[in-house]
Amino acid sequence: MATALFRTAPAVRAALRASSMKPGVAALASTSFVRGKATLPDLSYDYGALEPYISGKIMELHHKGHHQTYVNGLNSALETIEEAKAKGDEIQAAATAPLLNFHGGGHKNHTLFWENLAPNNKGGGGEPEGALKSAIEKDFGSFQNLQKQINTALAGIQGSGWAWLVKDKAAGTLQVITKANQDPVIGNQIPLLGIDAWEHAYYLQYQNRKAEYFNAIWNVINWGTVAKRLEKA
Amino acid sequence: MAAKTYSLPPLPYAYDALEPSISKQIMELHHTKHHQTYITNLNKALEVSAKAQSEGKLQDAAAQLSAIRFNGGGHINHSLFWEGLAPSSSPDSKLDAAPKLTGAIKDTWGSFDKFKEVFGTALLGIQGSGWGWLVKEAVTGQLRIVTLANQEAVVVGDTPLFGVDMWEHAYYLQYLNGKAAYVENIWKVINWKTAEARYAGSRDDAFKVLKANM
Numbered sequence: 134m135a136t137a138l139f140r141t142a143p144a145v146r147a148a149l150r151a152s153s154m155k156p157g158v159a160a161l162a163s164t165s166f167v168r169g170k171a172t173l174p175d176l177s178y179d180y181g182a183l184e185p186y187i188s189g190k191i192m193e194l195h196h197k198g199h200h201q202t203y204v205n206g207l208n209s210a211l212e213t214i215e216e217a218k219a220k221g222d223e224i225q226a227a228a229t230a231p232l233l234n235f236h237g238g239g240h241k242n243h244t245l246f247w248e249n250l251a252p253n254n255k256g257g258g259g260e261p262e263g264a265l266k267s268a269i270e271k272d273f274g275s276f277q278n279l280q281k282q283i284n285t286a287l288a289g290i291q292g293s294g295w296a297w298l299v300k301d302k303a304a305g306t307l308q309v310i311t312k313a314n315q316d317p318v319i320g321n322q323i324p325l326l327g328i329d330a331w332e333h334a335y336y337l338q339y340q341n342r343k344a345e346y347f348n349a350i351w352n353v354i355n356w357g358t359v360a361k362r363l364e365k366a
Numbered sequence: 367m368a369a370k371t372y373s374l375p376p377l378p379y380a381y382d383a384l385e386p387s388i389s390k391q392i393m394e395l396h397h398t399k400h401h402q403t404y405i406t407n408l409n410k411a412l413e414v415s416a417k418a419q420s421e422g423k424l425q426d427a428a429a430q431l432s433a434i435r436f437n438g439g440g441h442i443n444h445s446l447f448w449e450g451l452a453p454s455s456s457p458d459s460k461l462d463a464a465p466k467l468t469g470a471i472k473d474t475w476g477s478f479d480k481f482k483e484v485f486g487t488a489l490l491g492i493q494g495s496g497w498g499w500l501v502k503e504a505v506t507g508q509l510r511i512v513t514l515a516n517q518e519a520v521v522v523g524d525t526p527l528f529g530v531d532m533w534e535h536a537y538y539l540q541y542l543n544g545k546a547a548y549v550e551n552i553w554k555v556i557n558w559k560t561a562e563a564r565y566a567g568s569r570d571d572a573f574k575v576l577k578a579n580m
């Protein structure tokens with residue numbers, strides 16, 4: 134019954150699946166879920182490590198403040214759904230779906246984001262190599278074209294959201310897509326690289342000059358992470 | 367036919383007039399940069415659209431609709447927002463300035479505090495960027511709280527009485543991720559005189575600031 138209710142809510146199945154995972158079952162889940170509860174994953178670099186491109190203050194608030202709020206929201210949504218399930222209250226479960234999508238998506242998106250960033254001395258910046266480079270050149274013509282396409286997509290977001298480089302499993306191609314708010318990347322699309330275009334991601338440093346943030350972030354993209362995601366996709 | 371162009375309405379108070387509820391730096395960036403950008407992009411989209419229509423290229427005119435809706439909404443929302451705020455030292459920011467409206471609020475929600483609580487919860491529940499508005503319903507004349515995503519605006523039927531901008535740019539430099547404190551403090555700078563006038567007046571009157579700045 135509950136699963137039928139959830140068929141249309143994107144993050145729900147992924148979040149439920151993840152929440153029931155034992156630590157160590159999946160690489161990502163092992164760091165972000167403990168005993169069925171989502172937890173804030175550690176960053177693999179210091180808050181100040183992405184300066185001058187992203188300030189330490191932004192990173193700290195973004196990780197400890199914003200991401201933690203999504204983790205809390207996800208756990209509370211999951212609890213509400215557990216309660217609803219126990220009571221057989223389908224309406225309550227269904228009513229929680231938007232919260233689960235928002236906070237579950239927020240948790241997943243930020244976890245992917247931290248991992249696809251890195252300071253210059255830990256693999257950040259530069260250009261894609263190997264199979265990733267070939268795939269980008271095949272589908273976008275050049276790395277520069279991909280950057281241009283992602284920056285245009287980021288600039289065109291009306292409100293809060295994300296831009297992603299994804300592998301479309303059905304089409305077999307790489308694509309640039311945008312998602313509103315915290316909607317997660319789902320279905321045939323496998324997220325390879327995500328860029329947070331919420332104002333909290335840049336406002337303290339760039340204010341309304343968001344194009345400067347979109348240009349700067351290329352200096353701290355971890356292409357090694359992106360390449361590994363493509364390998365597994 | 368050239369499209370009319372819209373321009374930035376001057377603030378009815380100084381940039382620092384809403385301190386400490388909203389800082390001078392936020393007000394200045396919000397007005398001169400964010401609001402101005404919506405107007406610039408609105409005028410651009412209207413011009414492209416008008417040219418396309420004059421050439422019978424409906425497909426190119428239709429392609430501008432999303433930009434007109436978003437940037438036009440941004441211009442409308444911010445114009446109404448500025449007028450709907452007042453320094454806390456001003457008598458306009460006191461509930462006494464809106465006897466009819468506050469009476470209707472109490473009739474609707476039971477008490478003013480209850481209304482504040484319901485409105486605050488609605489504002490904090492917005493997932494992403496957006497606005498919360500108190501509106502007067504077109505047909506019934508009843509009060510209603512609505513939240514709208516991004517720059518969607520109250521343009522169909524209802525009369526907007528006052529709105530609260532819940533985009534992060536509206537509070538982040540001062541409140542960071544503590545948006546509940548922003549919501550709490552904005553009550554001190556609501557322009558109840560404006561809200562009362564919009565409640566008593568016609569729907570067109572509520573939007574007159576747009577026409578006045580073309």
Ligand SMILES: [Fe+2]
Nearest residue numbers: 199329331334
């Ligand atoms: Fe974020």
Ligand SMILES: [Fe+2]
Nearest residue numbers: 400531533536
């Ligand atoms: Fe705004």
